[in-house]
Amino acid sequence: MDFQIAAFLAVDGIANGAIYVLIALGTVLIFSVTRVLFVPFGDIAAFSALTLAMIQLGRLPGTVLLLVLLASIALALELVSLARHRKWRAMPWAVLYYGILPTLPALAAWLLLGATLAVGWQMLLALALVLPIAPLLDRIAFRPLADASVLVLLIVSVAVHFAISGLALLFFGPEGFRTEPLTRAMFDIGGIPVGAQTVLMVAAAAAFSGLLYLYFETTISGKALRATASNRVGARIVGIRPGRTGTFAYLLASLLGGVSGLLIGPVTTLYYDSGFLIGLKAFVGAVMGGLTSYPLTALGAVVIGLLESYASFFSSQLKETLVFASLIPILIWRSVSSLQVEEEEEDIS
């Protein structure tokens, strides 16, 4: 491997890493606010790319049906729970939040089917279609388990992944998609050809990470999220509603996931189940940050991107094995460096 190839792989790795950064940040965000390790998060990214691809092909995106299905289940659950507590007045709001709002993008996609849209509008529509998925899954799968241990939440999270990725096969079909690249321009940086798409990916990852930082540091709702993350009971006492903050964390994280999907769509062919591996690799990066530190998480995600890029050069077949095996030194390092904190978990049964 000469310098040329090494540099080329590095560029490729950083571009991949940029994707993992966004997903890893979202994973840490959701985990810290809701204690749920949201495994289906990679699926959200894949769905946004697939949705954009299907819009560009003039087909009805599978997300439309998925949204309608999830919204109906969530709305039914919510109405039954309200009826049981005799909160009739809250019902119109439930219909608005769980029935109408999440299905608006689906309606828009259906009405705009076949219309020629500018790329920007196509992307906005794709984002709007994936945003409600995670909050709806939260309502359906995790809210009824608000008191459960992290372990139970994790098992449910893995189950949710398999449920929606199985459904995705029905809605998206088995074939792979690739979206139109936003730009085909090429730069030459010190003799290394760098695609403008790559630059775009890195810039977008940096911009969204920066926005997330500003949001946490400067806005009230960002501080409410941090408060909920560090102490749920305390946050509740000062008037922050954990359920609502949770929904907001899911929306925010979905935005990160959706954007990363839009960025990766033009460079990789994605299938209905591609999200799992993407999400897991982002998770390996997040482990470097101990699932708490955002800067370390971002760094870890970039490292995983680079590792994957170099691993695929040495052995494309064992690429996945090498990437996941890299978790082992990371865990050894964390195991040695971090003080053991015993968490008290309540019984699961």
Added chain:
Amino acid sequence: MRSQRLLRAFPFLAAVLLALAPLVLSPFTVTLMNYIGIGAIVALGLVLLTGFGGLTSFGQAAFVGIGAYATAYVTTALGLPAIAGLVLSLAATGAVALFLGAITLRLGGHFLPLSTIAWGIAIYFLFANIPGLGAYDGVSGIPPIVLAGVSLQADGAIYYLIWALLAAGMWGIANLLDSREGRAIRSLRGGATMLASLGVDLFRVRLAIFLIAALLAGLAGWLYAHMLRFISPSPFEMRPSIEFLFMAMAGGATSIYGAVIGSALVILLKNTIQDILPHLSSNATQLEIVVFAVLLILLLQYARGGVISLVRRFLPVKLSLPMAAADGLPTRTMPQPGIALLRLDTIVRRFGGLVAVNRVSFEMKSGEIMGLIGPNGAGKSTLFNLVTGALKSNSGQITFLGRDISRAPQRAIAKLGMARTFQHVKLRPAMTLIDNTLIGAYPRTTSGFLRCLLRLDRAEDARATRSALDALTFVGLGDKAMELAGNLPLGNQRVLEIARALAADPILIVLDEPAAGLRKAEKLALAAQLRAIQARGVSILLVEHDMDFVMGLCDRIVVLEFGSMLMEGSPAEVRASARVQEAYLGGVA
């Protein structure tokens, strides 16, 4: 009593029925039974790991795969007999489990399960890409198991081996759960702090159950490879791992029978789904996992106890006391009364900028009851945690029985003869009083996991039971030994914590606010009990808010204020001190 006898006869009845099954059932049903047995062996490991130990693994199928591939390689490429394959299967799964456990089990609860996802995938891709292991095509031509000259090639023959091994596994796990190590395993979930204070090495216990679960999976892999005589990578990826977890959860992860029930449920359900789904969609295998995932979510939302918890309601409750020997465990010799027992020398503990304990020094003599008092925020609890080893001091030295324990782990301090209770009672509510007390005797007993699995620990356990019963009787709870700790009123729960501390045969008992929340009569009874403990030569250090209680009970009192020592003296001296009055009541005008 008749139902008790029925319960005891159940395993024999089940064994007879299972032995006759292949003679009457159709070959297809026998094959299904084989799959159920193999699944149950894996699920049994998860019952131990998840249901009792509060850990989980999404990579059990990968362990099955390691076991299957190990034996496939040895028997096909090297031509060795299947028994050699078994040795390698267990050695390989055991080695991988020990390595993974060693690096993840010291970290927080979610690191292990998530790493098992990642490494499960890594192993799958490894199987699928190594040409020596047949890559995606797998390994074929695996010979059948030959036992004592009999080939177990037919499904009806290997059936007996599968179910015999499953029965042996269940026997071992049942033994283990009903032992010294088992009581620690059953306390892992939610009782970590308590276990650590009693001298239990949590890491060792967690590693052991992770290893046992992996070995069971490896054993299942060995059986699977020799039953099918052909293996490929796909049964060892993530999805089957989820199915194994579903088995344990569906059957009921808090009972070893749950593993068998769950495995039967899942295999039969899978069989039904495979009959129906192809009529509905062309993507049947994908939809199968959707059905399982949705069922698993519903199960965790509405019936976390699984099938067994629905059945258990109708089963008779075990009432008989465990076997107790005539003599208790050997006791240690108490130090001479009046010698230096515990010495604190200029102890400092900071939390960031806050100095919680500032240059505190005092000495406690053996046979004393010493009180530690002070207004809120005086640093009593911090000092308490420093003495018991739950926290480490920034500087200064703590000596117990002449040994420096400033840097010693809680475990070592507990073994030296220091036992503690908790301000917020830490008991195992779903365990009996006798089991709760027996946990206290953990550091006095030595039977390891292997002895417990094989039931070689009975003599020692009977002696421990005697000691625990004596401790319970001493505190006045002897007649309630088989009740559940969660059903006791708070006053009795505190007393039970003292019994648990006594079961450790301590030299010094450290009590954290023992009178908090007790009524007047209960406080009097508690004081009398503590004096009786003192009469046995045991020293007592207590942190307390209740002045009457402390003044009436203690020989000497240390008063703390804002982290520093205010004074040390007899109850009368403390009562007379103007400085103490000022600290408690504000300046006297």
